Amino acid sequence: MTEQLLFRLRVRYVKQGRLRYLGHLEVLHTIERVVRRAGLPYAVTQGFSPHMRAGFSAALPVGTASSCEWFDVFLTELVPVTEALERLRAAAPADLAPQEAGYVDVRADALTAFITCAEYRVALFPRRDAAGEAAALDAPRLEAALAAVVARGQIPYQRGKKQKVLDLTRTLDAYTVRALADGAFALDLSTRMDNEGALRPEILLAALDAELHGAPDDPIVSTGIQNLSLFDHYDVTRTAQYAMSDDGAPVYPLHP
Amino acid sequence: MRCEYRDRFSELEPLLARVEKPSRYIDHEWGTASKPEAAYRACLIYPDVYEVGLPNQGIAILYAALNRAEGIACERSYVPWVDMADEMRAAGVPLLSLEGAAPVASFDVVGFHIPHEMAATNYLEALDLAGIPLLAADRGEDDPLVIGGGPSVYNPEPLAPLFDAFLIGEGEESLVEVCREHERLRDAGATRAEILAGLARVPGTYVPALYEVSHEGACTRHGYTVPRAGANVPEVVYKRVVRDFGATDPVSQSIVPFTELVHDRLSIEVLRGCARGCRFCQAGITYRPVRERTPDQIVAAVSRGLAHTGYDEVSLTSLSTTDHSCCSQILSRLNRGLEGTGVSVSIPSQRLDAFGVDMALEVAGEKKGGLTFAPEAGSQRLRDIINKNVTEDDLERACRAAFEAGWRRVKLYFMMGLPGERDEDIVAIAELAERVLSIAREVVPKGQRGGIQVSVSVSVFIPKAHTPFQWCAQLDDAEVKRRQRLLIDSVHDRAIRVHCHDAETSLIEAVLSRGGRDLAPLILGAWRHGARFDAWSDQFSLARWEEAAAELGLDLRAIAEEEFPLDARLPWEHVSPGVSRGFLLREWRRALAGKTTDDCTRSSCTGCGICPTLGAENVLVGDRS
Numbered sequence: 001m002t003e004q005l006l007f008r009l010r011v012r013y014v015k016q017g018r019l020r021y022l023g024h025l026e027v028l029h030t031i032e033r034v035v036r037r038a039g040l041p042y043a044v045t046q047g048f049s050p051h052m053r054a055g056f057s058a059a060l061p062v063g064t065a066s067s068c069e070w071f072d073v074f075l076t077e078l079v080p081v082t083e084a085l086e087r088l089r090a091a092a093p094a095d096l097a098p099q100e101a102g103y104v105d106v107r108a109d110a111l112t113a114f115i116t117c118a119e120y121r122v123a124l125f126p127r128r129d130a131a132g133e134a135a136a137l138d139a140p141r142l143e144a145a146l147a148a149v150v151a152r153g154q155i156p157y158q159r160g161k162k163q164k165v166l167d168l169t170r171t172l173d174a175y176t177v178r179a180l181a182d183g184a185f186a187l188d189l190s191t192r193m194d195n196e197g198a199l200r201p202e203i204l205l206a207a208l209d210a211e212l213h214g215a216p217d218d219p220i221v222s223t224g225i226q227n228l229s230l231f232d233h234y235d236v237t238r239t240a241q242y243a244m245s246d247d248g249a250p251v252y253p254l255h256p
Numbered sequence: 257m258r259c260e261y262r263d264r265f266s267e268l269e270p271l272l273a274r275v276e277k278p279s280r281y282i283d284h285e286w287g288t289a290s291k292p293e294a295a296y297r298a299c300l301i302y303p304d305v306y307e308v309g310l311p312n313q314g315i316a317i318l319y320a321a322l323n324r325a326e327g328i329a330c331e332r333s334y335v336p337w338v339d340m341a342d343e344m345r346a347a348g349v350p351l352l353s354l355e356g357a358a359p360v361a362s363f364d365v366v367g368f369h370i371p372h373e374m375a376a377t378n379y380l381e382a383l384d385l386a387g388i389p390l391l392a393a394d395r396g397e398d399d400p401l402v403i404g405g406g407p408s409v410y411n412p413e414p415l416a417p418l419f420d421a422f423l424i425g426e427g428e429e430s431l432v433e434v435c436r437e438h439e440r441l442r443d444a445g446a447t448r449a450e451i452l453a454g455l456a457r458v459p460g461t462y463v464p465a466l467y468e469v470s471h472e473g474a475c476t477r478h479g480y481t482v483p484r485a486g487a488n489v490p491e492v493v494y495k496r497v498v499r500d501f502g503a504t505d506p507v508s509q510s511i512v513p514f515t516e517l518v519h520d521r522l523s524i525e526v527l528r529g530c531a532r533g534c535r536f537c538q539a540g541i542t543y544r545p546v547r548e549r550t551p552d553q554i555v556a557a558v559s560r561g562l563a564h565t566g567y568d569e570v571s572l573t574s575l576s577t578t579d580h581s582c583c584s585q586i587l588s589r590l591n592r593g594l595e596g597t598g599v600s601v602s603i604p605s606q607r608l609d610a611f612g613v614d615m616a617l618e619v620a621g622e623k624k625g626g627l628t629f630a631p632e633a634g635s636q637r638l639r640d641i642i643n644k645n646v647t648e649d650d651l652e653r654a655c656r657a658a659f660e661a662g663w664r665r666v667k668l669y670f671m672m673g674l675p676g677e678r679d680e681d682i683v684a685i686a687e688l689a690e691r692v693l694s695i696a697r698e699v700v701p702k703g704q705r706g707g708i709q710v711s712v713s714v715s716v717f718i719p720k721a722h723t724p725f726q727w728c729a730q731l732d733d734a735e736v737k738r739r740q741r742l743l744i745d746s747v748h749d750r751a752i753r754v755h756c757h758d759a760e761t762s763l764i765e766a767v768l769s770r771g772g773r774d775l776a777p778l779i780l781g782a783w784r785h786g787a788r789f790d791a792w793s794d795q796f797s798l799a800r801w802e803e804a805a806a807e808l809g810l811d812l813r814a815i816a817e818e819e820f821p822l823d824a825r826l827p828w829e830h831v832s833p834g835v836s837r838g839f840l841l842r843e844w845r846r847a848l849a850g851k852t853t854d855d856c857t858r859s860s861c862t863g864c865g866i867c868p869t870l871g872a873e874n875v876l877v878g879d880r881s
Binding site: 029032034 | 265269270272273274277278279282283284285286512514515516520562563564565566567568596597598
């Protein structure tokens with residue numbers, strides 16, 4: 001059998017609004033259905049149980065939004081990029097809408113191997129007491145607490161029955177804290193991921209919360225979306241995903 | 257004042273972080289309908305969690321029918337899982353619809369799907385979360401109308417006090433008529449009582465408040481239901497039936513869920529009804545007559561449905577898909593059309609003969625999972641009693657064909673506690689399974705025999721209303737457990753796996769199938785003791801039902817195990833699928849005599865009375881084999 005000529009379409013899409021509560025598998029299935037509804041000439045794997053040839057960037061936790069999720073789908077015919085994007089957008093729920101697309105080399109690395117850097121923005125909303133007073137928090141205090149957490153290097157936590165460790169020395173590149181309007185705070189994180197794991201912002205938030213309320217040794221249990229003691233709620237958004245070239249320059253997924 | 261229709265998702269959202277599967281509650285799926293400006297609003301509720309309710313085809317059909325109607329908006333709701341229900345109560349958030357995230361109590365009509373008896377406590381759970389009075393008699397002018405419909409309305413009495421009205425039979429036409437009439441009466445300023453009286457005039461609508469229970473003359477302990485003095489309502493409410501099924505839209509689903517479901521696929525209803533005449537089967541009576549869609553309509557519907565939904569599997573649904581007169585043609589046309597797309601076709605169950613295996617082979621492709629057959633009883637004598645017209649030869653031929661074609665796993669369905677059942681019939685189940693296993697070992701090449709698996713799944717027979725077995729007693733649960741033990745002990749080969757259905761759940765199912773209006777307090781009591789999601793074996797607790805029964809002085813086992821005299825008026829005879837009492841009696845006598853009865857789609861009319869009573873008839877698009 002001759003090798004079929006394939007085209008690899010790479011697409012950036014968002015995950016936002018209520019749809020940030022979808023799990024990774026739910027997103028995968030939805031995107032596959034979007035591709036089928038769009039009527040794109042997708043390639044199918046050979047063998048026992050044929051399925052669409054597609055690949056996705058690393059899982060986004062339930063509750064986390066993103067402006068930069070990626071998927072690859074292999075096509076059997078070249079569809080002009082603008083047309084493919086238009087058809088995908090028309091077939092997608094608005095909160096998972098594709099934003100841009102382009103063809104990449106069919107032999108390029110899978111998205112999960114290619115992407116090594118992710119940036120997150122976290123918005124933290126301090127809890128208020130019955131009188132509407134927020135706890136005495138300011139950006140310098142948050143920054144100091146975060147520095148203390150980062151200085152320890154590792155955050156042990158429990159997920160299900162497993163004891164795990166988040167290694168900040170390997171996964172956290174940089175962070176900044178600043179105050180937003182209405183007493184909220186923004187936390188920007190530059191992170192790295194590899195086969196050993198990625199930084200789950202919520203674990204860092206749980207450690208920060210424990211540090212701030214003076215109980216840095218309290219065990220952290222990962223519950224997906226965390227209940228924090230000093231913060232009423234928080235929003236996490238993945239804002240960028242890219243690779244790093246050998247000379248330290250970011251490489252955008254559309255130009256691998 | 258009616259509770260206000262407005263979006264309250266912001267109150268629900270903080271709870272999403274604390275529950276499993278938040279995607280159950282977020283809406284925004286592909287294909288949902290939104291009609292913010294509608295003058296009349298309906299909310300349809302499936303009485304279980306989202307992923308159980310979403311694939312339901314009945315709700316999908318009604319959702320489409322109502323939203324097609326000018327000025328009517330239809331939204332959905334499901335019962336929040338126990339974690340979310342507890343969070344909602346603690347936070348004071350009422351049950352919301354999905355599409356508009358509006359309180360269910362703000363709708364004009366709330367329609368529950370009634371899938372089976374074990375959903376009984378979940379109607380109460382949903383009404384309570386919604387803040388709607390649990391009993392119809394306690395509802396005021398501002399409360400929504402609470403209606404029910406679906407496969408399990410043919411003995412509505414135990415649920416009667418909870419519902420303002422039941423829609424008996426097929427709802428795609430009658431629900432729209434009921435909503436229109438309600439809207440008209442509402443706009444004319446009618447009172448709740450006037451509205452109920454008006455709805456009772458829409459054919460197929462049973463309004464329990466306009467009927468009462470009588471104990472006069474020959475009847476059971478539950479009495480029978482008759483029109484209240486002065487109420488202008490029919491003595492018998494006959495089911496509605498769609499005469500021209502082929503004229504209805506075969507693509508009923510529009511909503512594509514995010515959550516992965518057990519049946520996560522496009523479903524196309526290829527035919528409705530089954531006339532095989534198994535005497536235990538309620539659906540076999542209540543879905544008659546048999547109506548088939550044409551192959552052209554089915555093939556076109558599959559491609560339209562797939563293009564709209566993006567699913568990678570399509571199921572051809574019905575009570576007995578392989579009975580469709582053009583089954584073979586339909587499957588081969590679909591397979592040709594879907595080649596190379598990765599989309600697969602499935603049929604829900606196999607006919608127990610070589611044709612059934614041929615059809616299974618058509619849809620299986622390279623991937624051969626398990627094949628399921630339902631002999632229902634172990635011995636020929638008992639299969640003749642229940643009118644399951646298959647022989648041991650049929651089963652052997654089907655299994656041989658299946659193993660030869662490459663299947664390695666076969667699942668056999670049986671029932672226990674059938675009328676006339678003896679210990680030898682139970683032992684015969686084990687012998688049949690062992691016979692199937694020995695065929696497998698004979699046919700399957702040596703190196704592959706490790707993959708052989710024969711499993712036996714045994715449910716407990718429940719006597720259902722409007723079947724020839726409606727007078728029968730339920731076998732007591734202790735005896736069920738003894739026979740289950742006997743079966744397990746009779747299976748000698750460890751390659752055969754036996755799964756038995758829980759005898760305690762079956763006891764409650766029998767009580768609710770056979771009882772009357774007098775059992776509504778039992779359902780309320782069980783729910784007050786914490787019963788909900790009784791269809792989930794990990795949630796069901798017989799103790800809650802027993803406590804409730806004790807408080808009411810009811811004996812659950814006595815209710816389930818009482819045989820009804822043939823001349824007694826039964827608690828459910830004021831609603832009817834159109835079958836004649838004479839036919840059911842004749843079938844019962846033939847069962848006792850071990851005489852079988854033909855399938856009227858393959859021979860002549862067997863006189864069930866449904867076609868003449870409902871003014872409908874079987875519609876076949878070819879000759880059945």
